[in-house]
Amino acid sequence: MTTNAEKSPFADFEELLSLLPHGSEQAVETVRARDAQLTKPAGSLGELEKMVEHLARWQEKGEPTLNNPMVAIFAGNHGVTKQGVSAFPPEVTTQMVANFTNGGAAISQICALNELNLRVFELALELPTEDFTQAAAMDDKTCAATVAYGMEAIAGKPDLLCIGEMGIGNTTSAAAIYAALFGGTGTDWVGRGTGVDDEGLSRKVSAVDRGLALHAEHMKTPFDALARVGGREIAAMAGAIIAARHNKIPVIVDGFVATAAAAVVYAANPMALDHCLFAHQSAEAAHSDVLQKMGKKPLFDLGMRLGEGSGAALAASIVKTALHVHQNMATFEEAAVAGQMKN
Template sequence: MSLSETALPFDDIRNLVKSMPGPDEEALQKVRERDSQLTKPAGSLGRLEEIAEWLAAWSGNAPPKVTRPMVAIFASAHGVADEGVSAFPSAVNKQMVENFAAGGAAINQLCRVNDIGLKVFDLAVDMPTPSITREDAMDEANCAATMAYGMEALAGGIDLVCLGEMGIGNTTVAAAVFHALFGGEASDWIGRGTGVDDDGLSRKRDAVEKAVARLNGESDPLEILRKVGGREIAAMAGLIIAARLQRVPVIVDGFVTTAAAAVVHVMNPSGLDHCLFAHVSAEHAHGRVLERLGKDALFDFGMRLGEGSGAALAAGVVKAACEMHSGMATFADAGVSGKS
């Protein structure tokens, strides 16, 4: 999937969002009909039954199947990290990309145990974006190109994609995106991220305030993304859009990945219907964001790592829901009496 070269690159993005397809109603109905015949009381598997329906509706497969799941981690660097908003230095960006490649990160273990593929996309971790307190993170052409890059991440027949990210300072950037999209005060959207102390939290609040003040009330979600966002957020937003167009269900991870989802939601309130939200992050504002988006996360484990870690755990649940629906016998198959 590629974007045409136009005078206004964001127009291509907007047109794609407008052309998003709806659910496959035929596949959804087939799953519901089969579910009513499975050897269990109706509704007894609760949300697992809903997940099977969701997977069928947005993949077009009935019964639903997951054969090539993937965690896609987008790694980026942020100039705002130099302003003391994180407990870790920017050098960690490159070091963690190397750790992913060596199989030593948490996400490597989660992918292994759940039999999920992993791809890491290095979005120039050696070249941080300008600090959003002083300059725009990207111009329109670069932001659109980064979104297009994220769209290409689905190549290779992926049928379930889990969003992941890594970038020192990116909870500050995500907080700025939320503040610009949803208003309130900067303090409503910030948290301790990688574990900043009180002074670091104060610097984080100041950075978000300065970044959003530069916007002068800008409300266009793509303009907000390019001015106070980051490359990983842009790439993930592009992936969400492409996944909808290609009928690939998406699992959104935590606080930063939800910033990408929020951009798409503001563009099209139904634009996240093909997305499942894995967990409620320990970043206190994440629950508030999910309420804004009208989404209920699968679980709350107090996680705040990123890397797609929560999404990988949720993918295991999705795979289980799929297998239970597809593999369970019907009453007729098993010779079990149905409801009297």
């Protein structure tokens, strides 16, 4: 018999992932009924029509909205940078967070142009995780607390949540998470990230392999893997995904690192990502592999590997366009255009 004292710090999240809302099929039917009356051939807007249906299903509204779309960037620092796995020093994380806030980053400009609310969540930047080649990146309680913190990202009640990240060294943590969840070695999952040279790439592979070997006996659940080889920003993004599902908020997931957070949630319950769209296929080669393993299709592939939510924000601009068209196109009756013959 398990007592409260023996309860896993992750038990509440696992319970939430076992009790998932299923969305509203009725809301989808309402969207399809209007779509059938719009001045276009049925299905001619392809994926744009499916995007509106996705919003309706997970907002559980036959008339979905995008009045408060939010891009949430989670920033954390990583002890594994001590292994020489990045082309940039750890202090760049803090510097880029300031750049986001001051409007100088790519994501800042994408959000400004497309009227997306940009929020940046700093996760103890002065306190990097432990070097996972030497110890657990986070103890279980710290990891659980960070997942819970990520759940609070929806406090502003967005009607669409786009998740992204910033963290020097985090492509190494993401690769280690993928290997822990789906098998394989560092070679299978590691890429060049911010642009490391061949020696840096070799160090990344070695770091992942050593981390996997060190923690092999302690990664029995997806959340165990997150704590052992993950990062604070990845844990917080996982929390945001879980909270969004339970609060009728569709999610757009960014690239290689953000997908690692989604992969943790998927490994706990494959249906837990049904409310998520995946923005793009990263130029980081292994991203296509993990998307395929999870049965997810990215909306586009523009060769991007910037992170910071940039792909998710671009995807949100497409979703906004899809909804605007759905809401504002004339029907056959309004435009006095002959529609399909009816029996």
